[in-house]
Structures are given as structure tokens and as C-alpha cells.
Amino acid sequence: MTRNTISRSLHDVGLSAWFGGTLANAVALNSAAATAKDDSDTGAVANVGWDRWTPVNAVAIGAHLVGSLGQIRGNKMRIKDQQGVGQMMLVKTGLTAAALGVTAYSRVLGRKVAEQQRVPADSGTRPAPSTPPEVAAAQKQLRLLQWAVPALTGALVVVSSFAGEQERPTEVKKGLAKRIVG
Numbered sequence: 001m002t003r004n005t006i007s008r009s010l011h012d013v014g015l016s017a018w019f020g021g022t023l024a025n026a027v028a029l030n031s032a033a034a035t036a037k038d039d040s041d042t043g044a045v046a047n048v049g050w051d052r053w054t055p056v057n058a059v060a061i062g063a064h065l066v067g068s069l070g071q072i073r074g075n076k077m078r079i080k081d082q083q084g085v086g087q088m089m090l091v092k093t094g095l096t097a098a099a100l101g102v103t104a105y106s107r108v109l110g111r112k113v114a115e116q117q118r119v120p121a122d123s124g125t126r127p128a129p130s131t132p133p134e135v136a137a138a139q140k141q142l143r144l145l146q147w148a149v150p151a152l153t154g155a156l157v158v159v160s161s162f163a164g165e166q167e168r169p170t171e172v173k174k175g176l177a178k179r180i181v182g
Contacts, residue, residue, distance in 0.1 A: 007070025014064030015160065018099070019153035021057055025050065026146035030124030039120035039128045043135075046124030047114040054107065061103065068096065078167075083178040085166055092159050099152035106145045112138040 001009075033046035072079065072089065079085050112135060113119065119135050120128040125143035127136035 003070060004074040007067045007074055009067065010063045011067030011071055011160070014060045014062070014067055015153060015156055017060035018057060018064060018103075019150055019157060021053055021060065022103075022146070022153065023150040025053055026150060029053075030146060033121070034123040034126075039122070039130065040118040042123060042128075043113065043119040043121040043131075044117055046121065047110075047117070050110055050124070051114060054110075057103070061100070065096075068092070075167075082166065085163075088159065088163050088166065092156065092163065095152055095156045095159060099149060099156065102145055102148045102152060106142060106149060109138040109142050109145070113142070 029049040030046055033042045033049070036042040036045045075085070079089055116132065116135060119132065120130045121135075121139065122128050125139050125146055127139045131139065
């Protein structure tokens with residue numbers, strides 16, 4: 001396997017896990033936690049699930065970032081010379097930075113929720129009337145952010161597909177010709 005193949009694989013597998021895991025947790029885990037026997041168990045179930053996902057997510061994000069850096073290194077001439085590739089790289093970088101920021105902030109909020117092991121909740125992201133105010137505020141923010149991470153990483157999947165199309169030999173020739181002709 002070449003370095004570019006390894007980089008692409010790390011990028012794609014890491015991004016797939018980051019996207020898929022956060023989407024699955026938003027769709028299934030947070031709402032499934034509501035089926036716990038009582039409100040205090042609801043929060044505990046959601047916390048356990050997210051705490052188990054966090055190390056896997058960290059590895060996925062790390063693999064994606066290592067793969068991304070490898071792709072940039074392997075494509076530096078195309079980024080410089082092929083029309084459209086530099087702009088696409090900037091879009092990917094911006095989406096990646098936004099996804100990292102939202103993921104990190106979500107984790108900070110998740111820790112606030114998880115600090116109280118048996119906090120009452122209606123679901124993983126919906127506070128119960130008896131939820132402490134600081135935890136309820138974090139859950140309300142998490143209700144929105146749980147969809148932001150899959151939206152941003154899903155956009156990265158789309159842009160990465162476009163980037164793959166730019167690597168076709170016919171597209172490289174067209175992009176280089178447009179750059180030369182101006």
C-alpha cells in the first residue's frame with residue numbers, strides 16, 4: 001500500500017466512524033435512555049453510553065486528522081497547481097475545524113451532565129422538571145449540538161467525495177489546463 005492509500009483509508013474510516021457514531025447516538029442512545037425505569041436511571045444510561053463512545057470517537061477523529069494531513073502532504077502539488085483543489089481543501093479544513101470545535105464543546109457539556117451520576121432526565125438530551133438547572137442548561141444545548149456534529153461530518157463526507165472526483169486523471173488535466181490558461 002502506498003502512503004496516499006493509507007492516508008485516504010485513515011481519513012475515510014476515521015470520518016465514517018465520527019459521523020456514524022455521533023449520528024447513531026443522537027438517533028438511538030439519547031432517546032433510548034428514556035426507557036430506563038426511572039428519571040434518575042435515564043441520565044445514567046445516557047452517560048454510560050456516551051462515556052463508552054468517547055474513546056472510540058477520539059481514535060476515529062485522530063485517524064481522520066492523521067489521514068487528512070497525509071492527504072495534504074501527498075497532494076501538495078495538486079493543491080498548488082490544480083484549479084479548485086485549494087478552495088476545496090479550505091472548505092474541508094473549515095468544516096473539520098467546526099466539527100472539532102462542536103465535538104469538543106459537546107464533550108465539555110457532556111461532562112457537566114455526567115458529573116452527577118444519577119441526575120433525573122426525560123432522555124439523554126431532555127431534562128426532567130427535577131433536573132438541576134446547570135445540568136438542564138447543558139442538556140438543552142446538547143439537544144441541538146447532537147445534530148450539529150453529524151451535520152458537519154456529513155458535509156465533510158460530501159466534500160471528500162467531491163475531492164475524490166478531483167483526483168480523476170481527466171479532472172486533474174482539466175484543472176491544470178484551467179490554471180495555466182487562467
